[in-house]
Amino acid sequence: MRAIxxxxxxxxxxxxxxxxxxxxxxxxxxxxxxxxxxxxSDEEMAEEFRxxxxxxxxxxxxxxxxxxxxxxxxxxxxxxxxxxxxxxFIGGWAMIDPWKGKWAIKELxxxxxxxGLTGLKFQPPAQGFFPNDKRFYPLYEKCVELNIPVSFHTGxxxxxxxxxGGHGYRLKFGRPIYLDDVAADFPELTIIMIHPxxxxxxxxIAILLHKANVFAxxxxxxxxxxxxALKREINGRLQDKFMYGSDYPEIPPKRWLEEFQAGGYKxxxxxxxxxxxxxxxxxxxx
Numbered sequence: 565m566r567a568i569x570x571x572x573x574x575x576x577x578x579x580x581x582x583x584x585x586x587x588x589x590x591x592x593x594x595x596x597x598x599x600x601x602x603x604x605s606d607e608e609m610a611e612e613f614r615x616x617x618x619x620x621x622x623x624x625x626x627x628x629x630x631x632x633x634x635x636x637x638x639x640x641x642x643x644x645x646x647x648x649x650x651x652x653f654i655g656g657w658a659m660i661d662p663w664k665g666k667w668a669i670k671e672l673x674x675x676x677x678x679x680g681l682t683g684l685k686f687q688p689p690a691q692g693f694f695p696n697d698k699r700f701y702p703l704y705e706k707c708v709e710l711n712i713p714v715s716f717h718t719g720x721x722x723x724x725x726x727x728x729g730g731h732g733y734r735l736k737f738g739r740p741i742y743l744d745d746v747a748a749d750f751p752e753l754t755i756i757m758i759h760p761x762x763x764x765x766x767x768x769i770a771i772l773l774h775k776a777n778v779f780a781x782x783x784x785x786x787x788x789x790x791x792x793a794l795k796r797e798i799n800g801r802l803q804d805k806f807m808y809g810s811d812y813p814e815i816p817p818k819r820w821l822e823e824f825q826a827g828g829y830k831x832x833x834x835x836x837x838x839x840x841x842x843x844x845x846x847x848x849x850x
Contacts, residue, residue, distance in 0.1 A: 566838070568618070568619050568620070568808065569618050569620040569810050570620075570781050570809045570842050571781050571783035571784075573811070573813065574623075574641065575604045575813040576604055576606055578641045579641070584631075584635055585633075585723060586633060589723060592724075596726055597722060602813070610645075610652045614652050619652065620652060620812075621682060622646065623642070624639040624659040624681075626660050626661045627659075627690040628661050629661050629663035630732075638659070639658045639660075642656040643680060643681060655683075657682060657715060658671070658681045659687070660684065662691060672706055672710070673706065682712065682713070682846065683707075685714070685716075685717075687717040687721075689733050689737045689738045690721065692734070695716055695745075695746050704749075705750075708753050713756055715755070717758045720738065722814070740767045741767055743771060757771070757772075757780040758781055759781070760782060760784070761780075765793060779805050779845050783809030784815065786820065798833065803830075806841060807842040807846075808821075808837050808842065
């Protein structure tokens with residue numbers, strides 16, 4: 565095993581851009597990411613990670629209240645892939661629309677107890693909510709009860725980027741500061757900030773320093789573009805807080821690993837970021 569990728573979006577047909585985001589966004593995203601979407605078979609996707617020696621955690625999708633697209637079955641698709649390729653996919657993040665109220669809580673319990681998923685993931689700009697809105701606290705209470713981590717997208721988003729009005733997506737929901745309230749109110753909850761939280765990286769670093777129950781993955785950015793302040797913290801006092809994530813398929817894992825390993829980080833830091841931290845923070849049996 566070379567690494568544990570904690571943030572992988574399946575590249576199979578059920579997870580196509582159009583299925584998740586609608587046609588307009590699906591047509592624009594390749595322009596933003598400067599890649600063409602490629603739909604793979606289950607076997608092709610698994611082999612990409614197997615060849616690289618990477619174990620991966622898959623991510624579901626559900627933002628129906630904002631997008632109008634019912635993708636709630638994608639949690640089951642994630643579970644199916646894990647069962648099909650247990651040598652590669654070692655866990656998964658259920659994504660649940662928090663606006664679905666009591667159903668969301670029942671769905672979370674089903675995803676963990678019946679589907680065997682690892683944790684819960686939110687994308688606040690896509691789902692249109694502030695993480696510290698107390699209407700959603702029952703979901704965090706359930707996470708504590710189930711003893712699972714919860715992860716939140718932070719920073720800007722490619723969804724709607726470059727489109728008129730950002731296609732209605734609002735960046736304010738991705739500010740890390742709102743997670744400070746959640747971390748304070750739920751000290752037993754393991755919270756993961758997804759992505760380097762540009763343009764609020766300093767805010768993200770402050771929370772990581774202050775709250776012992778908050779961690780971060782480094783997905784969504786090619787390592788050569790990491791802000792200097794972030795690179796300094798990865799290589800220094802916050803080296804036990806960061807985990808490797810690619811945000812596949814937007815960023816190929818091979819590229820991410822090569823750039824990170826050429827980034828001048830200490831050898832013990834590379835080992836921590838690539839797999840040791842994830843195994844400890846997420847309590848993974850690998």
